[in-house]
Amino acid sequence: MKSIKNIKNVKLPAPVIKRLPKYYRFLTEVYNSGTKRISSRKLAELMGNTSSQIRQDINWFGNFGEKGHGYLVSELREIISGALGVNNAKKIVIVGAGNLGKAVGSHVDFRSWGFRVTGVFDKDPSVIGSKIAGFEVRDIAGIAGFCEDNRPVAAVLCVPRTAAEETVKLLMNCGVKAFWNFSYYNLKEEGITVQNVRLADSLMLLSHGIETEKYSD
């Protein structure tokens, strides 16, 4: 019997959660290629995982693979996309409109990954008024009023580390509860969700791998 659980009631283990975006990316590709059904073995091959891990992971969402027929790609993709909320365009603001904010605002396809940018903010008068990804950069001084009107749930933090703590406090006071953190500030505040992106750390680890001739993943 097929049965799909309500994602709100499923408490996924952290390692499973971390693999969801990869599932979503691969399933989207398979879906776009026109494939209707896929076996756990075939999906495992594509993703470079084991098929038993894939079956175990997917089992968290209910029982809906069919013995010998594999998974319906559209169904599985929809379930993973629901768990990730990628079709639910949550409002996000970009705070910090320097090189990094500009790069993130112009490059990242927020719409495809669950968000919709609603504003870009900075405190630097030389940047305020310029345009990033179609948005006029606003003065951070007006963020409280903006949040009252627009209720963004998340912020991209592109400010320097030294300004980050103060910025986070300000945003939390405005009801922002999730941070995509490109600054090097360690967010320790309670009751928020955080994803850190540490490009410099990644680059230094690459450097270390080369220096030690540790040529492996």
Next chain:
Amino acid sequence: MKSIKNIKNVKLPAPVIKRLPKYYRFLTEVYNSGTKRISSRKLAELMGNTSSQIRQDINWFGNFGEKGHGYLVSELREIISGALGVNNAKKIVIVGAGNLGKAVGSHVDFRSWGFRVTGVFDKDPSVIGSKIAGFEVRDIAGIAGFCEDNRPVAAVLCVPRTAAEETVKLLMNCGVKAFWNFSYYNLKEEGITVQNVRLADSLMLLSHGIETEKYSD
């Protein structure tokens, strides 16, 4: 007795390696603030780690803290920086000069983290000849000759996933052995060092955290 090990002979465990960039960032900050000595307790406080973990990690590099006096900041920083090779400007090329390549080339401070960009490449005639971070974008067709002359050890991979495998093969044939991978291709090739940056995955995990109201790290 003080004794510092040669980093080339130290086989660090993976979790210690992963923490090195954080040590380097914090020690640089402490160093720049003019502080001469720091205890493991104080460093732990700053970094949000435990002091025993910090002592254990640093012990891998030898024995050079002084009981009651802590570590000499400049010395400790130099050791970590040596392990990461951040002062050894290794040659790196950027492959893929679209939005992402542009963003990475313009924003990332390669010089501070162990690298020196020596060229930017693309196959798209509409991009070749344009400028990114002071470099004229070259035709990827000329990469073999360029590598023969310039011997880059690493490449930033900013090409689409579908072009990644072919690009990696080409670069490996040119002697490139390390990849900072912004594409969503899983590099499985042997004998290379890889750091993956998956911005979309990070953003989807933020989305999941918001959707499930799992407001924590």
